[in-house]
Amino acid sequence: MTNTLCVSEKYPPEYIKKAHAATFANEREILVSDSCKCFYCGYSFNPKTEEPLHWIEEIYPRKRTLQCPLCGIDCVIGSASPFPIHEPEFIRICTETWFGGISRISDGLPVPAP
Numbered sequence: 001m002t003n004t005l006c007v008s009e010k011y012p013p014e015y016i017k018k019a020h021a022a023t024f025a026n027e028r029e030i031l032v033s034d035s036c037k038c039f040y041c042g043y044s045f046n047p048k049t050e051e052p053l054h055w056i057e058e059i060y061p062r063k064r065t066l067q068c069p070l071c072g073i074d075c076v077i078g079s080a081s082p083f084p085i086h087e088p089e090f091i092r093i094c095t096e097t098w099f100g101g102i103s104r105i106s107d108g109l110p111v112p113a114p
């Protein structure tokens, strides 16, 4: 795995850093999203119909952080965020950057069945 995989002109590192912040204490944003994406396993789901949803408590006054319903990793972003959560290049850059090339998406594994 080389660093070139993390480089994208379309999505500079600062942008990817901001996107990572959207995976944390994101309860408010998730609840108004119609779809969510896990940036570790690639699972897409509707937070309004998906259940049960598991939340991680954060220190007040932060909102809670959503865990992926499939893999349990707290790396989910909702469609109500300003980020292109279903754009393949964006997803690839995020997962490569955040997990150092070690994720189901990086490995090219299919999204696990619920």
Ligand SMILES: [Zn+2]
Pocket (backbone or CB within 6 Å): 038, 039, 040, 041, 042, 043, 068, 069, 070, 071, 072, 073
């Ligand atoms: Zn997942």
